[in-house]
Amino acid sequence: TGMFTFDPGFLATSSCESKITYIDGDLGQLYYRGYPIEQLAEQSDYLEVCYLLINGELPTAQQSAEFNRTVMSHTMVHEQLTRFFNGFRRDAHPMAMMVGVVGALSAFYQDSLDINNEEHRKVAMFRLISKIPTIAAMCYRYNQGLPFVYPRNDLSYTANFMHMMFSTPCEPYVPNPVLVRALDVIFTLHADHEQNASTSTVRLAGSSGANPFACIAAGIACLWGPSHGGANEAVLLMLDEIGSVDKVPAFMEGVKAKTHKLMGFGHRVYKNMDPRASVMRRICYEVLNELGLQNDPKFKLAMELERIALEDSYFIERKLYPNVDFYSGIVQSALGIPVPMFTVIFALARTVGWISHWNEMIADPGMKIGRPRQQYTGATKRDYVPADQRG
Ligand code: CMC
Numbered sequence: 001t002g003m004f005t006f007d008p009g010f011l012a013t014s015s016c017e018s019k020i021t022y023i024d025g026d027l028g029q030l031y032y033r034g035y036p037i038e039q040l041a042e043q044s045d046y047l048e049v050c051y052l053l054i055n056g057e058l059p060t061a062q063q064s065a066e067f068n069r070t071v072m073s074h075t076m077v078h079e080q081l082t083r084f085f086n087g088f089r090r091d092a093h094p095m096a097m098m099v100g101v102v103g104a105l106s107a108f109y110q111d112s113l114d115i116n117n118e119e120h121r122k123v124a125m126f127r128l129i130s131k132i133p134t135i136a137a138m139c140y141r142y143n144q145g146l147p148f149v150y151p152r153n154d155l156s157y158t159a160n161f162m163h164m165m166f167s168t169p170c171e172p173y174v175p176n177p178v179l180v181r182a183l184d185v186i187f188t189l190h191a192d193h194e195q196n197a198s199t200s201t202v203r204l205a206g207s208s209g210a211n212p213f214a215c216i217a218a219g220i221a222c223l224w225g226p227s228h229g230g231a232n233e234a235v236l237l238m239l240d241e242i243g244s245v246d247k248v249p250a251f252m253e254g255v256k257a258k259t260h261k262l263m264g265f266g267h268r269v270y271k272n273m274d275p276r277a278s279v280m281r282r283i284c285y286e287v288l289n290e291l292g293l294q295n296d297p298k299f300k301l302a303m304e305l306e307r308i309a310l311e312d313s314y315f316i317e318r319k320l321y322p323n324v325d326f327y328s329g330i331v332q333s334a335l336g337i338p339v340p341m342f343t344v345i346f347a348l349a350r351t352v353g354w355i356s357h358w359n360e361m362i363a364d365p366g367m368k369i370g371r372p373r374q375q376y377t378g379a380t381k382r383d384y385v386p387a388d389q390r391g
Helices: 037-043 046-055 061-072 079-087 094-108 118-144 157-166 177-189 197-206 212-223 231-242 245-256 275-290 297-311 313-317 324-334 339-363
Strands: 021-024 029-032
Touching (some): 029 037, 029 275, 037 177, 037 275, 046 157, 061 118, 061 157, 079 118, 094 118, 094 339, 118 157, 118 212, 118 339, 177 339, 197 212, 212 339, 231 245, 245 297, 297 324, 324 339
Antiparallel strands (some): 021 029
Protein backbone atom coordinates (compact mmCIF):
# COMPACT_ATOMS: atom_id res chain seq x y z
CA THR A 1 0.00 0.00 0.00
CA GLY A 2 1.04 3.59 -0.50
CA MET A 3 -0.48 7.04 -0.79
CA PHE A 4 -2.09 6.35 -4.14
CA THR A 5 -5.46 4.68 -4.82
CA PHE A 6 -5.01 1.08 -5.90
CA ASP A 7 -7.30 0.27 -8.82
CA PRO A 8 -5.94 -2.45 -11.11
CA GLY A 9 -7.96 -2.78 -14.31
CA PHE A 10 -9.39 0.74 -13.80
CA LEU A 11 -12.59 -0.67 -12.32
CA ALA A 12 -13.29 2.53 -10.40
CA THR A 13 -11.16 5.22 -12.04
CA SER A 14 -12.11 7.67 -14.81
CA SER A 15 -9.01 8.43 -16.82
CA CYS A 16 -10.34 11.45 -18.69
CA GLU A 17 -13.30 13.69 -19.52
CA SER A 18 -14.86 12.97 -22.87
CA LYS A 19 -17.79 14.24 -24.95
CA ILE A 20 -17.74 11.48 -27.56
CA THR A 21 -19.51 8.28 -26.45
CA TYR A 22 -21.80 7.35 -23.57
CA ILE A 23 -22.67 3.82 -22.45
CA ASP A 24 -25.39 2.94 -19.95
CA GLY A 25 -24.50 -0.67 -19.24
CA ASP A 26 -27.44 -1.41 -16.93
CA LEU A 27 -30.00 -0.22 -19.45
CA GLY A 28 -28.05 -1.58 -22.42
CA GLN A 29 -27.71 1.76 -24.22
CA LEU A 30 -24.96 3.25 -26.35
CA TYR A 31 -24.83 6.79 -27.71
CA TYR A 32 -22.39 8.48 -30.08
CA ARG A 33 -22.41 12.23 -29.38
CA GLY A 34 -25.87 11.78 -27.84
CA TYR A 35 -27.42 9.82 -30.71
CA PRO A 36 -28.64 6.27 -29.91
CA ILE A 37 -26.65 3.62 -31.76
CA GLU A 38 -29.85 2.00 -33.10
CA GLN A 39 -30.85 5.22 -34.90
CA LEU A 40 -27.38 5.69 -36.36
CA ALA A 41 -27.19 2.06 -37.51
CA GLU A 42 -30.57 2.30 -39.20
CA GLN A 43 -30.63 5.81 -40.62
CA SER A 44 -27.04 6.97 -41.00
CA ASP A 45 -24.00 5.48 -42.69
CA TYR A 46 -20.44 4.88 -41.56
CA LEU A 47 -18.86 8.00 -43.08
CA GLU A 48 -21.55 10.23 -41.59
CA VAL A 49 -20.87 8.54 -38.23
CA CYS A 50 -17.15 9.29 -38.72
CA TYR A 51 -17.95 12.95 -39.28
CA LEU A 52 -20.17 12.94 -36.18
CA LEU A 53 -17.56 11.29 -33.94
CA ILE A 54 -14.76 13.62 -35.06
CA ASN A 55 -16.72 16.89 -35.20
CA GLY A 56 -19.40 16.40 -32.58
CA GLU A 57 -22.36 17.24 -34.87
CA LEU A 58 -24.04 15.57 -37.81
CA PRO A 59 -22.97 17.17 -41.11
CA THR A 60 -25.23 19.23 -43.37
CA ALA A 61 -25.73 17.73 -46.85
CA GLN A 62 -22.93 19.96 -48.16
CA GLN A 63 -20.53 19.14 -45.32
CA SER A 64 -21.27 15.47 -45.81
CA ALA A 65 -20.55 15.59 -49.56
CA GLU A 66 -17.29 17.44 -48.94
CA PHE A 67 -16.23 15.03 -46.17
CA ASN A 68 -16.96 12.00 -48.37
CA ARG A 69 -15.06 13.53 -51.28
CA THR A 70 -12.04 14.25 -49.08
CA VAL A 71 -12.01 10.77 -47.54
CA MET A 72 -12.42 9.05 -50.90
CA SER A 73 -9.65 11.12 -52.50
CA HIS A 74 -7.02 9.96 -49.99
CA THR A 75 -7.56 6.21 -50.34
CA MET A 76 -4.33 5.40 -52.19
CA VAL A 77 -1.23 4.58 -50.17
CA HIS A 78 2.28 5.63 -51.16
CA GLU A 79 3.36 3.08 -53.76
CA GLN A 80 6.49 2.32 -51.76
CA LEU A 81 4.36 1.28 -48.80
CA THR A 82 3.12 -1.70 -50.85
CA ARG A 83 6.69 -3.06 -50.76
CA PHE A 84 6.51 -3.38 -47.00
CA PHE A 85 4.39 -6.45 -47.43
CA ASN A 86 7.12 -8.38 -49.22
CA GLY A 87 9.03 -8.44 -45.95
CA PHE A 88 6.30 -10.47 -44.25
CA ARG A 89 5.76 -14.21 -44.51
CA ARG A 90 2.71 -15.09 -46.60
CA ASP A 91 1.12 -16.76 -43.59
CA ALA A 92 1.64 -13.75 -41.27
CA HIS A 93 -1.43 -12.93 -39.20
CA PRO A 94 -3.08 -9.90 -40.85
CA MET A 95 -3.06 -8.06 -37.50
CA ALA A 96 0.74 -8.49 -37.34
CA MET A 97 0.97 -6.77 -40.71
CA MET A 98 -1.53 -4.09 -39.67
CA VAL A 99 0.54 -3.10 -36.62
CA GLY A 100 3.67 -2.76 -38.75
CA VAL A 101 2.27 -1.10 -41.85
CA VAL A 102 0.05 1.41 -40.02
CA GLY A 103 3.01 2.34 -37.78
CA ALA A 104 5.07 2.85 -40.95
CA LEU A 105 2.63 5.49 -42.21
CA SER A 106 4.50 7.99 -40.00
CA ALA A 107 7.56 7.42 -42.20
CA PHE A 108 5.57 8.32 -45.33
CA TYR A 109 3.36 11.22 -44.30
CA GLN A 110 5.84 13.42 -42.51
CA ASP A 111 3.96 16.56 -43.51
CA SER A 112 1.15 15.79 -41.04
CA LEU A 113 3.09 14.91 -37.88
CA ASP A 114 3.03 18.22 -36.00
CA ILE A 115 0.40 17.47 -33.40
CA ASN A 116 0.23 21.09 -32.24
CA ASN A 117 -0.82 22.19 -35.71
CA GLU A 118 -4.59 21.77 -36.10
CA GLU A 119 -4.30 21.46 -39.89
CA HIS A 120 -1.73 18.66 -39.55
CA ARG A 121 -4.00 16.83 -37.12
CA LYS A 122 -6.92 17.14 -39.54
CA VAL A 123 -4.88 15.82 -42.48
CA ALA A 124 -3.56 12.92 -40.41
CA MET A 125 -7.10 12.00 -39.37
CA PHE A 126 -8.30 12.03 -42.97
CA ARG A 127 -5.34 9.98 -44.09
CA LEU A 128 -5.95 7.34 -41.45
CA ILE A 129 -9.68 6.96 -42.17
CA SER A 130 -9.04 6.94 -45.93
CA LYS A 131 -6.11 4.54 -46.01
CA ILE A 132 -7.02 1.99 -43.33
CA PRO A 133 -9.40 0.04 -45.63
CA THR A 134 -6.72 -0.02 -48.35
CA ILE A 135 -4.13 -1.43 -45.94
CA ALA A 136 -6.63 -3.90 -44.41
CA ALA A 137 -7.53 -5.26 -47.85
CA MET A 138 -3.83 -5.50 -48.74
CA CYS A 139 -3.23 -7.70 -45.67
CA TYR A 140 -5.94 -10.09 -46.86
CA ARG A 141 -4.72 -10.12 -50.46
CA TYR A 142 -1.15 -10.77 -49.36
CA ASN A 143 -2.27 -13.77 -47.28
CA GLN A 144 -4.20 -15.11 -50.25
CA GLY A 145 -1.38 -14.61 -52.76
CA LEU A 146 -3.64 -12.30 -54.75
CA PRO A 147 -2.55 -9.01 -56.36
CA PHE A 148 -3.36 -5.78 -54.51
CA VAL A 149 -6.39 -3.97 -55.90
CA TYR A 150 -6.28 -0.18 -56.23
CA PRO A 151 -9.15 1.73 -54.61
CA ARG A 152 -12.06 3.04 -56.66
CA ASN A 153 -13.14 6.45 -55.49
CA ASP A 154 -16.45 6.37 -57.37
CA LEU A 155 -17.72 3.70 -54.97
CA SER A 156 -18.93 4.28 -51.42
CA TYR A 157 -16.40 3.81 -48.61
CA THR A 158 -17.67 0.33 -47.78
CA ALA A 159 -18.33 -0.83 -51.37
CA ASN A 160 -14.77 0.26 -52.22
CA PHE A 161 -13.44 -1.86 -49.36
CA MET A 162 -15.30 -4.90 -50.69
CA HIS A 163 -13.98 -4.12 -54.16
CA MET A 164 -10.39 -4.06 -52.83
CA MET A 165 -11.03 -7.32 -50.94
CA PHE A 166 -12.81 -9.32 -53.61
CA SER A 167 -12.11 -8.00 -57.13
CA THR A 168 -9.59 -9.79 -59.30
CA PRO A 169 -7.99 -8.47 -62.49
CA CYS A 170 -10.21 -10.95 -64.36
CA GLU A 171 -13.45 -10.19 -62.56
CA PRO A 172 -14.50 -6.99 -60.80
CA TYR A 173 -16.53 -7.28 -57.60
CA VAL A 174 -20.11 -6.21 -58.25
CA PRO A 175 -21.38 -4.60 -55.04
CA ASN A 176 -24.48 -6.26 -53.57
CA PRO A 177 -26.34 -3.46 -51.74
CA VAL A 178 -27.61 -5.75 -48.94
CA LEU A 179 -24.11 -7.04 -48.19
CA VAL A 180 -22.45 -3.63 -48.50
CA ARG A 181 -25.05 -2.20 -46.13
CA ALA A 182 -24.45 -5.05 -43.66
CA LEU A 183 -20.72 -4.37 -43.56
CA ASP A 184 -21.34 -0.64 -43.30
CA VAL A 185 -23.52 -1.29 -40.22
CA ILE A 186 -20.76 -3.49 -38.73
CA PHE A 187 -18.39 -0.53 -39.18
CA THR A 188 -20.87 1.84 -37.49
CA LEU A 189 -21.45 -0.51 -34.54
CA HIS A 190 -17.70 -0.80 -33.94
CA ALA A 191 -16.80 2.85 -34.54
CA ASP A 192 -16.39 3.79 -30.87
CA HIS A 193 -16.90 2.39 -27.38
CA GLU A 194 -15.53 5.06 -25.01
CA GLN A 195 -12.47 4.24 -22.87
CA ASN A 196 -11.95 0.56 -23.76
CA ALA A 197 -8.43 -0.90 -23.59
CA SER A 198 -7.32 0.04 -27.12
CA THR A 199 -8.76 3.57 -26.94
CA SER A 200 -7.07 4.09 -23.59
CA THR A 201 -3.86 2.80 -25.17
CA VAL A 202 -4.15 5.36 -27.98
CA ARG A 203 -4.73 8.13 -25.44
CA LEU A 204 -1.79 7.07 -23.29
CA ALA A 205 0.52 6.80 -26.31
CA GLY A 206 -0.70 10.16 -27.59
CA SER A 207 -0.26 11.87 -24.22
CA SER A 208 3.50 11.77 -24.69
CA GLY A 209 3.17 13.70 -27.94
CA ALA A 210 3.70 10.64 -30.17
CA ASN A 211 2.43 11.08 -33.73
CA PRO A 212 -1.08 9.90 -34.64
CA PHE A 213 0.02 7.06 -36.95
CA ALA A 214 2.21 5.60 -34.21
CA CYS A 215 -0.65 5.99 -31.70
CA ILE A 216 -3.11 4.13 -33.93
CA ALA A 217 -0.54 1.34 -34.41
CA ALA A 218 -0.44 1.07 -30.59
CA GLY A 219 -4.25 0.83 -30.54
CA ILE A 220 -4.16 -1.95 -33.14
CA ALA A 221 -1.60 -3.86 -31.06
CA CYS A 222 -3.89 -3.68 -28.02
CA LEU A 223 -6.99 -4.64 -29.97
CA TRP A 224 -5.30 -7.81 -31.18
CA GLY A 225 -5.60 -9.44 -27.73
CA PRO A 226 -8.22 -12.19 -27.38
CA SER A 227 -10.00 -10.46 -24.49
CA HIS A 228 -10.64 -7.42 -26.65
CA GLY A 229 -10.93 -7.67 -30.44
CA GLY A 230 -10.55 -11.42 -30.75
CA ALA A 231 -13.92 -12.49 -29.36
CA ASN A 232 -15.85 -12.82 -32.63
CA GLU A 233 -13.11 -15.09 -33.89
CA ALA A 234 -13.57 -17.17 -30.72
CA VAL A 235 -17.31 -17.49 -31.43
CA LEU A 236 -16.65 -19.08 -34.81
CA LEU A 237 -14.04 -21.42 -33.37
CA MET A 238 -16.55 -22.44 -30.68
CA LEU A 239 -19.24 -23.20 -33.30
CA ASP A 240 -16.74 -25.37 -35.17
CA GLU A 241 -15.82 -27.14 -31.97
CA ILE A 242 -19.44 -27.89 -31.01
CA GLY A 243 -20.08 -29.13 -34.53
CA SER A 244 -23.81 -29.86 -34.54
CA VAL A 245 -27.08 -28.99 -32.78
CA ASP A 246 -27.30 -32.33 -30.96
CA LYS A 247 -24.04 -31.52 -29.13
CA VAL A 248 -25.45 -28.26 -27.70
CA PRO A 249 -26.91 -29.70 -24.43
CA ALA A 250 -23.59 -31.32 -23.51
CA PHE A 251 -21.72 -28.11 -24.37
CA MET A 252 -24.09 -26.11 -22.16
CA GLU A 253 -23.51 -28.48 -19.27
CA GLY A 254 -19.79 -27.76 -19.65
CA VAL A 255 -20.46 -24.02 -19.61
CA LYS A 256 -22.42 -24.28 -16.37
CA ALA A 257 -19.73 -26.48 -14.84
CA LYS A 258 -17.29 -23.70 -15.87
CA THR A 259 -15.11 -25.91 -18.03
CA HIS A 260 -15.54 -23.40 -20.85
CA LYS A 261 -17.33 -20.13 -21.56
CA LEU A 262 -20.11 -19.46 -23.99
CA MET A 263 -18.18 -17.12 -26.26
CA GLY A 264 -20.08 -14.05 -27.47
CA PHE A 265 -22.04 -13.84 -24.21
CA GLY A 266 -21.45 -11.47 -21.33
CA HIS A 267 -19.82 -8.05 -21.16
CA ARG A 268 -17.92 -6.04 -18.58
CA VAL A 269 -20.14 -2.99 -19.02
CA TYR A 270 -23.45 -4.28 -20.43
CA LYS A 271 -25.48 -6.17 -17.86
CA ASN A 272 -28.39 -6.20 -20.27
CA MET A 273 -28.66 -6.92 -24.00
CA ASP A 274 -25.79 -5.19 -25.82
CA PRO A 275 -27.70 -2.72 -28.06
CA ARG A 276 -25.23 -3.44 -30.86
CA ALA A 277 -26.13 -7.14 -30.61
CA SER A 278 -29.83 -6.41 -31.26
CA VAL A 279 -28.93 -4.53 -34.45
CA MET A 280 -26.41 -7.18 -35.49
CA ARG A 281 -28.92 -9.96 -34.93
CA ARG A 282 -31.32 -8.37 -37.44
CA ILE A 283 -28.50 -7.81 -39.96
CA CYS A 284 -27.49 -11.43 -39.51
CA TYR A 285 -30.96 -12.61 -40.61
CA GLU A 286 -30.97 -10.18 -43.56
CA VAL A 287 -27.58 -11.33 -44.85
CA LEU A 288 -28.31 -15.03 -44.47
CA ASN A 289 -31.65 -14.59 -46.27
CA GLU A 290 -30.00 -12.62 -49.05
CA LEU A 291 -27.41 -15.37 -49.53
CA GLY A 292 -29.93 -18.21 -49.12
CA LEU A 293 -28.07 -19.46 -46.05
CA GLN A 294 -31.03 -19.60 -43.61
CA ASN A 295 -30.49 -23.32 -43.25
CA ASP A 296 -26.75 -23.09 -42.87
CA PRO A 297 -25.85 -25.56 -40.07
CA LYS A 298 -23.50 -23.14 -38.34
CA PHE A 299 -26.19 -20.48 -38.19
CA LYS A 300 -28.77 -22.96 -36.89
CA LEU A 301 -26.31 -24.02 -34.24
CA ALA A 302 -25.76 -20.40 -33.17
CA MET A 303 -29.51 -19.78 -32.95
CA GLU A 304 -29.96 -22.90 -30.82
CA LEU A 305 -27.22 -21.75 -28.43
CA GLU A 306 -28.83 -18.33 -28.19
CA ARG A 307 -32.30 -19.81 -27.56
CA ILE A 308 -31.12 -22.09 -24.76
CA ALA A 309 -28.91 -19.46 -23.12
CA LEU A 310 -31.64 -16.82 -23.03
CA GLU A 311 -33.97 -19.23 -21.20
CA ASP A 312 -31.41 -20.70 -18.81
CA SER A 313 -31.28 -19.54 -15.19
CA TYR A 314 -27.44 -19.70 -15.16
CA PHE A 315 -27.34 -16.92 -17.76
CA ILE A 316 -30.36 -15.01 -16.44
CA GLU A 317 -29.00 -14.85 -12.88
CA ARG A 318 -25.61 -13.62 -14.06
CA LYS A 319 -27.09 -11.13 -16.53
CA LEU A 320 -25.28 -12.74 -19.43
CA TYR A 321 -26.71 -11.64 -22.76
CA PRO A 322 -25.36 -12.00 -26.27
CA ASN A 323 -22.82 -9.31 -27.17
CA VAL A 324 -22.14 -7.85 -30.63
CA ASP A 325 -19.48 -10.48 -31.33
CA PHE A 326 -21.93 -13.33 -31.09
CA TYR A 327 -23.49 -12.29 -34.41
CA SER A 328 -20.80 -10.25 -36.16
CA GLY A 329 -18.54 -13.26 -36.77
CA ILE A 330 -21.43 -15.16 -38.38
CA VAL A 331 -22.23 -12.20 -40.65
CA GLN A 332 -18.62 -11.65 -41.61
CA SER A 333 -18.04 -15.26 -42.53
CA ALA A 334 -21.25 -15.20 -44.63
CA LEU A 335 -19.77 -12.15 -46.43
CA GLY A 336 -16.72 -14.24 -47.33
CA ILE A 337 -14.37 -12.59 -44.85
CA PRO A 338 -11.97 -15.16 -43.35
CA VAL A 339 -11.75 -15.52 -39.56
CA PRO A 340 -8.25 -13.97 -39.07
CA MET A 341 -9.55 -10.81 -40.78
CA PHE A 342 -12.34 -10.24 -38.22
CA THR A 343 -10.10 -8.29 -35.86
CA VAL A 344 -8.75 -6.30 -38.81
CA ILE A 345 -12.31 -5.26 -39.69
CA PHE A 346 -12.75 -4.20 -36.06
CA ALA A 347 -9.51 -2.15 -36.25
CA LEU A 348 -10.64 -0.54 -39.50
CA ALA A 349 -13.97 0.51 -37.99
CA ARG A 350 -12.48 1.61 -34.64
CA THR A 351 -9.81 3.84 -36.22
CA VAL A 352 -12.25 6.75 -36.27
CA GLY A 353 -13.03 6.27 -32.57
CA TRP A 354 -9.35 6.12 -31.67
CA ILE A 355 -8.50 9.19 -33.69
CA SER A 356 -11.47 11.17 -32.32
CA HIS A 357 -10.34 10.44 -28.76
CA TRP A 358 -6.76 11.27 -29.64
CA ASN A 359 -7.81 14.61 -31.15
CA GLU A 360 -10.12 15.43 -28.23
CA MET A 361 -7.20 14.87 -25.87
CA ILE A 362 -4.60 16.82 -27.86
CA ALA A 363 -6.98 19.76 -28.39
CA ASP A 364 -7.48 20.04 -24.61
CA PRO A 365 -5.12 22.73 -23.27
CA GLY A 366 -5.05 20.97 -19.89
CA MET A 367 -3.69 17.72 -21.34
CA LYS A 368 -1.07 15.97 -19.21
CA ILE A 369 1.12 13.01 -19.98
CA GLY A 370 -0.57 9.84 -18.70
CA ARG A 371 1.53 8.53 -15.87
CA PRO A 372 -0.10 5.98 -13.55
CA ARG A 373 1.42 5.36 -10.13
CA GLN A 374 1.99 1.96 -8.59
CA GLN A 375 1.98 0.07 -5.31
CA TYR A 376 5.57 -1.12 -4.98
CA THR A 377 5.75 -4.68 -3.59
CA GLY A 378 9.37 -5.59 -4.41
CA ALA A 379 12.53 -5.90 -2.27
CA THR A 380 13.45 -3.14 0.17
CA LYS A 381 16.91 -1.52 -0.07
CA ARG A 382 19.80 -4.00 -0.06
CA ASP A 383 23.48 -3.88 -0.96
CA TYR A 384 25.10 -5.24 -4.12
CA VAL A 385 26.92 -8.59 -3.68
CA PRO A 386 29.75 -9.56 -6.10
CA ALA A 387 28.96 -12.70 -8.16
CA ASP A 388 31.54 -14.95 -6.42
CA GLN A 389 30.04 -14.20 -3.01
CA ARG A 390 26.40 -14.99 -3.98
CA GLY A 391 25.18 -18.28 -2.88
N1 CMC B 1 -20.05 -18.00 -20.38
C1 CMC B 1 -20.28 -18.56 -19.19
N2 CMC B 1 -20.18 -17.92 -18.02
C2 CMC B 1 -19.84 -16.63 -18.04
C3 CMC B 1 -19.59 -15.96 -19.27
C4 CMC B 1 -19.71 -16.69 -20.48
N3 CMC B 1 -19.50 -16.11 -21.64
N4 CMC B 1 -19.27 -14.67 -19.00
C5 CMC B 1 -19.31 -14.55 -17.66
N5 CMC B 1 -19.66 -15.71 -17.08
C6 CMC B 1 -19.89 -15.95 -15.65
C7 CMC B 1 -18.60 -15.96 -14.86
O1 CMC B 1 -18.07 -17.25 -14.79
C8 CMC B 1 -19.07 -15.43 -13.53
O2 CMC B 1 -19.73 -16.49 -12.88
P1 CMC B 1 -19.69 -16.59 -11.23
O3 CMC B 1 -20.40 -15.36 -10.73
O4 CMC B 1 -20.41 -17.85 -10.93
O5 CMC B 1 -18.24 -16.65 -10.86
C9 CMC B 1 -20.13 -14.41 -13.89
O6 CMC B 1 -20.63 -14.84 -15.17
C10 CMC B 1 -19.63 -12.98 -13.99
O7 CMC B 1 -18.58 -12.93 -14.96
P2 CMC B 1 -17.24 -12.07 -14.86
O8 CMC B 1 -16.14 -12.87 -15.46
O9 CMC B 1 -17.09 -11.54 -13.47
O10 CMC B 1 -17.62 -10.86 -15.78
P3 CMC B 1 -16.58 -9.84 -16.43
O11 CMC B 1 -17.28 -8.55 -16.51
O12 CMC B 1 -15.27 -9.85 -15.73
O13 CMC B 1 -16.33 -10.49 -17.86
C11 CMC B 1 -16.36 -10.91 -20.19
C12 CMC B 1 -16.88 -10.02 -19.04
C13 CMC B 1 -16.81 -10.28 -21.52
C14 CMC B 1 -14.82 -10.96 -20.15
C15 CMC B 1 -16.96 -12.33 -20.03
O14 CMC B 1 -18.36 -12.25 -20.03
C16 CMC B 1 -16.48 -13.29 -21.14
O15 CMC B 1 -15.40 -13.84 -21.05
N6 CMC B 1 -17.32 -13.52 -22.21
C17 CMC B 1 -16.96 -14.38 -23.29
C18 CMC B 1 -15.99 -13.68 -24.23
C19 CMC B 1 -16.65 -12.58 -25.05
O16 CMC B 1 -17.68 -12.78 -25.68
N7 CMC B 1 -16.03 -11.41 -25.05
C20 CMC B 1 -16.50 -10.28 -25.84
C21 CMC B 1 -16.83 -9.11 -25.01
S1 CMC B 1 -17.50 -7.79 -25.99
C22 CMC B 1 -16.18 -7.27 -26.97
C23 CMC B 1 -15.79 -5.84 -26.86
O17 CMC B 1 -16.66 -5.01 -26.56
O18 CMC B 1 -14.58 -5.56 -27.09
